[in-house]
Every structure is written in structure tokens, then in C-alpha cells.
Amino acid sequence: MIAKFWWGSKNGEKRIHWVKWDSLCDSKNEGGMGFRSFKAFNDALLAKQGWRLCQFPNSLLARVLKARYYPRQHFTHASIGHCPSFTWRSIHQAGWIVKRGSFWRVGSGSEVNIWIDNWLPLQHGHKVWSPKPQDCVATHVYDLIDRSVNDWNRGLVENYFLPFEADQVLQIPVINLQAGDKFTWAETANGQFSVGSAYHCIRSWEKLEAKGASAEEVASRATKELAEYKCQLMQLREGDRPAPSQSSPRVWSPPPLGFFKLNVDAAGTGCVWGLGVVIKDEGGNVVGARCRRESRAWSPEMAEVAGLVMRVQLARDNGFWSFNAEADCQSAILKVQAKGVCSAYVDLLVQELQCMVPLFSSISFSHVFREANNVAHHLAKHALVSHDELWLGCTPPCIQSFIASDVILRTN
Template sequence: MSCFKIPDSLCDELMGMIRNFWWGQKKEEKKIAWLSWEKMCEPKCDGGMGFKNLKWFNKALLAKQGWHLQMGGNFVLYRVLKAKYFSTCDFVHASIGHNPSYTGRSLISAQRLVIEGLRWRVENGANIKIWQDKWLPWRSSHSVVSPKMFLSADMKVTDLTDSTIATWKYEVIDFLFIAHEAELIKSIPLSATLSADKIVWAETTNGNFIVKSAYKLAASLFKSTTSGTTSNAREEKCSRLVMIAWALWNNRNEILHGSEAETQMQLAWLPPSSGSFKINVDGALYPTKNPVGIGVVIRDLQGRLMAALCRKIKAPLQVLEVEAKAYEAGMLLARHLGLQNGLLEGDSLTISNALKGISVPPTSVAAIVEDIHVLGSEIDVVNFSHVRRSGNKPTHIRARQALSFVNDVIWIEEVPCCIQQALIQDVLGL
């Protein structure tokens, strides 16, 4: 099923066998279907039983092959298929051609699914066309709907950025796009290095393709719209019964087996090892303001302040994006000061795990995480760690106060009075 398109008649026959097995009692007994099979194929969270529709599942498996062909590579099979079926373009722009083989027809049958599921991750914007490509971080539609007006249809996203300071041209965006799209664009964080744009899978948070997400997308695309929208009372009652039974079973398992134990986390600030420094970072959002704040505090083994930074970013970033920009700002400050051999620490567990390689970073901050690794190799940051908010108070105070400043404020070996008490408490708590 992952290499060839299974005929619809065979899929129907196989699903008929599954239905007969599920509802059947004995061979010759008349079988009672308590729920429609379409309802049984819905996810458990929607009242179904999670059975696979084999036609959609076949499409999802073929889409996995199509995704690999779209992303490219050096493996032999990719080079053979590209030379035969789409030598002059990429997979999503390939046509079925004349007299194609069964392999070619099978792969092209999943092309629509791949096209619907991919989008661009903005880096420098040089490869992304504003009005033709999918690049907005919006679940319902990743395409721009604002009118082009007098602008060219081939205008690139890079025209909306200021490459000298790696930020958006906010006034231009507010002028060209409708309000909610302008806010979406300004909420996309840009990395300091502005590397090349990348195609990602839009149906997962980390941008990686998984068959489960492709199946859900196939279900939403290919679900028949001809079936009735109302159901009888018996089916609704059975659906509720299935959901209640599943919830009871889940609760029973949690009580019997318990949940996973939480990992022990660092609660207080700890000094770095001898001969090194520690960079503490944090981001802050304000409930009624669009700008967000970033704070950075760099200390040595004795807890003495080496440098501190307070920065206001005039963009409607979300929590995760603000935290990622704070980590990046800490690395940039350490590089600017010429510091070597350090430890980067913050209170965002998601960013910390992504930097350690424990988990894959979400798509919205993946470029910044890659940028931090590049900066880390330059200043020899050998480790990353996570600390609770209670061990990150001085940095949090700096981030919260960023709103009162117009430009970046940096302190070098001078303790700001607002965090002096918090710094002393960190040292006394050792």
C-alpha cells in the first residue's frame, strides 16, 4: 500500500470483510450494524472507533513517498524516479505524462495530498512568492488573501524584510495586508542569520511528515459530501455510549497503572563550572500591548554580573517565539562581548529540549534553534539547561521592564538596581 495505489474495488472488499468480522456473531447469523461504518472510521475523540478507511490510508502512505520525492536526496531510487517522471521540475509540479507506468500513476495520485499538506517556513524569504505560495502560520489557510493591488504577482517575501537587522518592515506590511494577515506576518520570528527558506509539512507542529497527519488530511479532503448531515437518534445514542465507554476505560487504566513520573527539574540558579559563564534568558508578553520583552543576564562562577540586556521587540510574537528570540539574543550578546565557554539556560522546557536534541523543535522556532546552534559553535557554548521561573528571577524582571525602554539597553559589569536584590538572593541560596 505504500508503493502502489490499491484499486478502490479491492479496498471496498477488504473493508467489507472487516465490517463482517466486527459485527458478526456466527457465519449464518444476520449481522446488526449498530453504527454506520463511516462513523466507526472516525477518530475515538469524535465518537468513532478509529478504524482506517483503506482508500484514504493508501493515499496517506503514497503521500509519504511523494513527500520524500519532493524533499529530494542522494539515494538511488530518488534519482531514478526523478529522471523518469519529473526530470525538469519537482514532484508537486509533475504531470502524469503519456503512457505512464503503474508506479507513476500511483505516485501522482497522492500529489494533491502532498500539495495540500506542505508550506514554506520563512527564513530569508528569497524563494517564497507572497501571493502564490503557502507560507502563513494559519491552520485554515496558509495562503495570503489580501489583494495584490498594483504589485507584481511574483513579489517575494524577502521584499517585506530588512536584511540588515533581520526584522520585518512593519509599516510596509501594515499598508499592504489586511489587519489579521499583517498581524500573522509580524508574528513570524526571523532568525539572525536569515538562512535559506525551507519546505515543511504543515499538518504537524515540528514540520516533519508523519502518515497519521496525512491520513487526517486525506479524510478531510476526500470525505464524501453526498452523505446526509443528520443521523437518527439510535446512532447518536450509540455514539455517545462508545465515547463514555472509552472514557471509562481510559480512566481505569490511569488509576491502575498511573501516569508517567515528572522529571526532576532545577528549581534554583546554580553557578557555572570554573572558567566558564552562564547566560540566563527569558521572554515576557504584555496583556494589552503588542510589543514583547526580552531579558538576558550573564554571570560568572561567583554570581557576579558580567552583562545584562533588556530589549523590546515590536511584534505580536507568541510565548514560544519570544522565548526562542530570548535564547538567540543571549547568544548574540555573548558573541558581541567575546565570551567563550558558556552555558545557556532559560525557563522554556520546549526550547531547552530542542537545543539538547531531546525533541524536534516546532516549525515556528526551528530556524532560530538552528541559528542558536551555529552561534553556540562560534562562542563555544558547550551545554544547554532548563531552570524553573524561581531560578530565573533576575532575567524575568529584565524582560518585564523592556516595555519602558525604546531601544536596547545593555549593562556591562554594572548591576541594574531593579535586579540587584534578585541577584543577591540567587547567590545566598547556593
């Protein structure tokens, strides 16, 4: 009907359809008109209902369907069952979209099966490719974690996985073993399902499979196209993001009487990050500092939030109960100030930080420009060539000149 409308008709006379409808549904960048494929869009809408069954397991519909069709397993492993209802048949036929585009964010690891579930965030398909060793007794991700040190059991991981997968596993942060595992949509920045991202996934997968591409080519092309889509989406939303406030300080200023000021920064790229924390009193004197090197595949935002957690822990362990915390990464500050959390790994750090906040008499988090955070920035850079160092009641030699610069700028 829509194709007839597009190509035109008169008195019931059919016109020639010069291009097939599927080609018109391609994006304009690919030579199409950007029309919606009704089948793909309908599948995306049905996939959203499946996603809601995973995210809201206590809803009435989720409890009814689970009791009837998948009482002892997750939605992504459910079968069609015997004499299914039209509702379940419809949702189930779109379940492959949820399964293919999602992965588990590891908390405790108790709900995630190592060999069946999707849980490697950087891998195409998010599933383990390594064959299960015959002598392997580990079934869940929980079995790979050394709970005495709150980190991965490196020996087990390197023994069970191929080298490239072992590296991926070891880069996944183990933050809070009390936190539950979270089912996460891989194709959006906040880990939440959206019909738009699901639609683009379906179109990418369908086109590549129709061309007879290999699984690796399908995964590579889909990843590239989805990355482009995310960039376009971020550009469209850029106007909705709060710009750095012009009132944010550009020069370091001392805290009020009786308070301390904590400055933090992260420096590095890729898999190595340096974290630096500096605590000063109302006179601008350094009363504590710490730097630490982390070999983790973190995003800049996650590294900054990790630095916030480290400085709050430093304040707690040394009795600084009233302080103002400053950082030059606005997205990290907004994460800490936000009441809601999403499914990204960074939010496990935010939850840990928020749990410590009630312990303090007074605590605040604010954004400053890099010029007002210069001391912490250079301490973070020092951490890249150093180890975990702690200074109490003295000034780290590597930042003395930058502290003097802060004093000069403040007095001018």
C-alpha cells in the same frame, strides 16, 4: 469482507449491516467504532511517498520522477503528465494531501512563490487570499524582505496584502537569509509528516465536504479536530518526554573560577515578549545585562530560544569566552542540546546558536527551576515596559532587590 466479519455470517448467509462502514470508521467520540477507512489510510500512505519526494530530492526515485514528470517545478505543482507510470499515477493522485496540509517555512524566501505557494502558517489553507495588485512586481517572498535590516519591507507588505494578511506576514520571523526554505507539514508539532496525522486530515476533509460545507467551515472544523488530535497525541507521548530533573538547581549558584554564568528568561504572551539576560562572575557580581522587547507572535519556546541567542551574542560581543548558560524552559534547553533539527521556525534560531558555539573556549547549557532564574525573569518583565537596554559593569536598578534575595538564599 471486514463488514461481513463484523456483522457476522453463517454458511454464506448474509446478515443485515445496520450501520454503513463509513460510519463505523468514525472515531468513538463521534459515535463510531474507530475502525480505519482503508481508502483514507491508503491515501495517507501514498501521500507519505509524495512527502518523501519533497524531503529527499536527491534519492534515486525522486530524481527519476522529477526528470520525467516535473523537471522545472515542485512536486506540489506537478501534473499527471503523458502516459504516466502506475507508480507516478498512484503518488500523484495523493499529492493533493501533501499540498493541502503543508506550507513553506521561509528562510531566504527565494523558493517560495508569494501568490501560488502555501507559506502563511496561521492561515487556513496557508495560501495568500489577497488579490495580486496590477502594479506588483514581486513574485517570490524574497522580494518582500529588506536585506539591509534583515526584516520585512513593511511598506511593500502593507501595500500588497489585505490588513489581516499583512499582520500575519510581519509576524513571520526573518532569522537567517542564508538558510533555505523548508517544506513543512502543518499538522504535527515538529513539522514532519506522519501517516496518522494525514489520515485524520483526510477523514476531516472528506466528512465536511460530504456535508456540503463551505470552504471556511471545512477549514475551521478541520483545524479544530486536528488540534484535538494533537492534544490527544501529546498526552499519549507525555510519558516519553523527559520530566524536569529533580537535580536541577532551585537556588542560583556561582560559576567556577574563571567562568561566567548567563541567565536568561522570556516573559509575555501573544505578540509581545520581553527578553532578559544577566551575566555574573564567580563572585555573583553582575558584569553585564540586557533586556529587549520583541513584538513577535512567538511561542514560549521560541521566545526562550531567542533569549538564548541574545545572551550568546552578548557574551561574544563583550569577550566572555567561557560561561555556563541557564534557563528555566526545559524544552528550549533540549532543543539547543539536540543534534538534529526539525522544520519549525524555532530551529532556525537553534541553528544560528549552534553556529556561534565553536567561537567560545567553553560553553554549556543547562536547565534550572524558576527560583534559580528569578533575576533574569524580572528583567524580562521589565523589558515589556521598556526598550532595548544594555548595562555593562553595573547592575540594572530594576533587579537589585532580586540579586540581594539570591545572595540571602545562597548563604542560608
